[in-house]
Amino acid sequence: MSPVRNARVVYKEVPEGFPIPGKTFVYDDSQTIDLENVPLNGGVLFKVLVVSVDPYMRRKMQDPSVDFHLGLFKVGEPLYNFSVSKVVRSENPALKEGDHIYGVFRQTAHHAWMEYAHPYSKKGDVAFVTAASGAVGAIVVQLAKADGLKVIASAGSDEKCEFVRSLGADVVFNYKTTSTREVLKKEGPVQMYAQRLAFPRSPTRSYWDNVGGESLDAALEWAAQKAHFVICGMISNYNTGEPYNVKNLQQVVWREITFHGFLVTSLWPKYDEEFNRMFPPRVASGELKYKDDLVRGLENAGQALVNVLSGTNFGKCSVVVADE
Amino acid sequence: MSPVRNARVVYKEVPEGFPIPGKTFVYDDSQTIDLENVPLNGGVLFKVLVVSVDPYMRRKMQDPSVDFHLGLFKVGEPLYNFSVSKVVRSENPALKEGDHIYGVFRQTAHHAWMEYAHPYSKKGDVAFVTAASGAVGAIVVQLAKADGLKVIASAGSDEKCEFVRSLGADVVFNYKTTSTREVLKKEGPVQMYAQRLAFPRSPTRSYWDNVGGESLDAALEWAAQKAHFVICGMISNYNTGEPYNVKNLQQVVWREITFHGFLVTSLWPKYDEEFNRMFPPRVASGELKYKDDLVRGLENAGQALVNVLSGTNFGKCSVVVADE
Numbered sequence: 123m124s125p126v127r128n129a130r131v132v133y134k135e136v137p138e139g140f141p142i143p144g145k146t147f148v149y150d151d152s153q154t155i156d157l158e159n160v161p162l163n164g165g166v167l168f169k170v171l172v173v174s175v176d177p178y179m180r181r182k183m184q185d186p187s188v189d190f191h192l193g194l195f196k197v198g199e200p201l202y203n204f205s206v207s208k209v210v211r212s213e214n215p216a217l218k219e220g221d222h223i224y225g226v227f228r229q230t231a232h233h234a235w236m237e238y239a240h241p242y243s244k245k246g247d248v249a250f251v252t253a254a255s256g257a258v259g260a261i262v263v264q265l266a267k268a269d270g271l272k273v274i275a276s277a278g279s280d281e282k283c284e285f286v287r288s289l290g291a292d293v294v295f296n297y298k299t300t301s302t303r304e305v306l307k308k309e310g311p312v313q314m315y316a317q318r319l320a321f322p323r324s325p326t327r328s329y330w331d332n333v334g335g336e337s338l339d340a341a342l343e344w345a346a347q348k349a350h351f352v353i354c355g356m357i358s359n360y361n362t363g364e365p366y367n368v369k370n371l372q373q374v375v376w377r378e379i380t381f382h383g384f385l386v387t388s389l390w391p392k393y394d395e396e397f398n399r400m401f402p403p404r405v406a407s408g409e410l411k412y413k414d415d416l417v418r419g420l421e422n423a424g425q426a427l428v429n430v431l432s433g434t435n436f437g438k439c440s441v442v443v444a445d446e
Numbered sequence: 447m448s449p450v451r452n453a454r455v456v457y458k459e460v461p462e463g464f465p466i467p468g469k470t471f472v473y474d475d476s477q478t479i480d481l482e483n484v485p486l487n488g489g490v491l492f493k494v495l496v497v498s499v500d501p502y503m504r505r506k507m508q509d510p511s512v513d514f515h516l517g518l519f520k521v522g523e524p525l526y527n528f529s530v531s532k533v534v535r536s537e538n539p540a541l542k543e544g545d546h547i548y549g550v551f552r553q554t555a556h557h558a559w560m561e562y563a564h565p566y567s568k569k570g571d572v573a574f575v576t577a578a579s580g581a582v583g584a585i586v587v588q589l590a591k592a593d594g595l596k597v598i599a600s601a602g603s604d605e606k607c608e609f610v611r612s613l614g615a616d617v618v619f620n621y622k623t624t625s626t627r628e629v630l631k632k633e634g635p636v637q638m639y640a641q642r643l644a645f646p647r648s649p650t651r652s653y654w655d656n657v658g659g660e661s662l663d664a665a666l667e668w669a670a671q672k673a674h675f676v677i678c679g680m681i682s683n684y685n686t687g688e689p690y691n692v693k694n695l696q697q698v699v700w701r702e703i704t705f706h707g708f709l710v711t712s713l714w715p716k717y718d719e720e721f722n723r724m725f726p727p728r729v730a731s732g733e734l735k736y737k738d739d740l741v742r743g744l745e746n747a748g749q750a751l752v753n754v755l756s757g758t759n760f761g762k763c764s765v766v767v768a769d770e
């Protein structure tokens with residue numbers, strides 16, 4: 123068998139604002155790999171089938187002087203993220219040809235809900251979930267309903283709202299056409315708030331600019347006493363420009379609010395076993411719903427990431443690199 | 447015995463920015479009271495000896511439409527706060543003439559430290575305490591040292607810093623002349639942060655304007671992973687003007703920070719018994735130090751409150767109304 127294509131998306135430079143495919147990163151299919159003869163040195167050769175595309179990847183594109191817990195992408199090297207892959211060859215006895223391995227992302231919602239929301243929730247409490255049609259939000263809505271909460275949910279289009287309604291949310295609104303403050307004033311106060319803490323700035327996408335900050339501000343304004351704010355580790359963040367000015371932060375004191383900032387990596391040891399036992403069957407049976415947003419071809423991965431950062435995706439975004 | 451003076455400080459109008467004695471509230475000694483003959487209807491007649499003066503009182507001076515957990519002062523009625531008082535006459539069998547009753551304030555530091563800091567602290571961790579010469583801060587410094595922490599502390603004058611150093615703090619600086627960011631960069635990262643969350647605005651007191659926001663921003667910038675931020679319920683807040691724009695709030699996610707917003711009232715049931723048993727002996731023995739800032743005469747109570755709000759007091763401020 124002759125060498126085959128071994129394509130990559132190479133990180134080229136630290137972006138200002140939104141990454142630009144072809145500039146921030148380029149698709150490069152110039153390399154090949156000899157699957158039969160490449161030395162493994164006791165390791166494993168994988169074929170990547172599906173790669174997850176997640177907002178936190180933007181955080182890894184920063185000046186090397188920035189200290190980030192999970193490490194930064196390095197200029198000149200390929201982007202990487204969690205994937206489903208198939209073992210092509212193996213010199214490791216734990217894995218054999220044809221095995222599939224994976225990293226699961228939807229656990230962010232599960233782990234965070236179990237750690238920060240479930241212990242503080244009681245039937246009838248009000249939860250407010252932003253980005254509710256997304257990879258994390260859609261599962262949070264369903265976990266909140268399962269705990270007996272009244273769920274207020276926001277999303278960025280009428281189509282997304284329709285999907286969120288089908289998940290069982292009680293109050294669903296399009297935050298681009300409806301005032302978050304007015305909805306929370308009417309339907310709150312909010313005991314439980316879950317969102318991606320997003321303060322992105324872009325001169326060309328005004329609807330997206332302030333949604334994180336404005337939602338947080340509205341939630342602070344209409345928070346219940348002793349509310350819990352679960353601030354998800356997936357964030358769209360830009361190096362340039364002033365962040366949104368959160369005006370109601372002092373409500374942290376007056377309403378005795380707890381902020382739970384977290385990265386899901388810290389919760390893996392505590393919740394992975396339960397998640398792997400309980401969650402896949404609930405998804406397989408259709409009890410838990412979610413939406414896949416599949417993009418075909420690694421050459422489209424850069425645009426897929428931009429879509430995720432700008433909110434034009436719908437559901438959990440993954441790039442299908444190969445079917446088998 | 448003829449009727450005696452029964453002075454009050456009457457709340458006159460909702461202030462914009464700093465309250466103004468003589469305008470926001472006025473001292474009124476026109477009323478008298480007949481101590482021997484005033485009907486008690488089964489109640490108790492107290493003589494107030496000492497009244498506490500605390501920043502949170504500003505929060506009670508707002509438009510009546512504002513919903514505040516602890517209630518607002520009412521225009522036309524006297525200001526009130528915790529005090530030490532003596533029983534003059536009593537028709538309640540639980541209290542007899544000459545008894546002293548009191549509300550203790552220094553428990554804010556104790557209760558909050560026990561609930562939000564002690565369980566997460568380990569020897570050698572770094573704590574950063576702002577307003578460290580104040581009623582709450584001075585005790586926090588000593589509790590942190592007792593737990594084996596390295597304590598970085600800031601205060602607003604060299605004299606105050608000297609006092610904080612005498613409490614055992616490891617690194618003490620005047621935030622008006624030294625950059626908080628630079629100190630934390632050198633001495634951090636910060637695992638535990640305790641401050642009054644203050645975002646006041648006043649065009650005439652620029653040094654005070656941003657100290658709350660800037661300290662918080664610096665602490666977020668130099669926070670350790672999984673840091674705990676204890677946000678104290680005593681706050682200087684103004685209705686007018688934009689609040690300080692906290693630029694590093696996204697570190698809540700990346701550093702996995704927990705914000706503990708609280709009002710000490712919620713912690714009373716859990717910690718009062720222990721506090722009342724353990725704390726007064728430690729203060730009486732001199733093991734725990736603090737600084738009193740006593741202002742004599744109820745007619746000076748208004749200015750005392752302004753001093754507390756602007757940081758020109760030094761230590762725990764109380765008004766001595768009468769010696770006996």
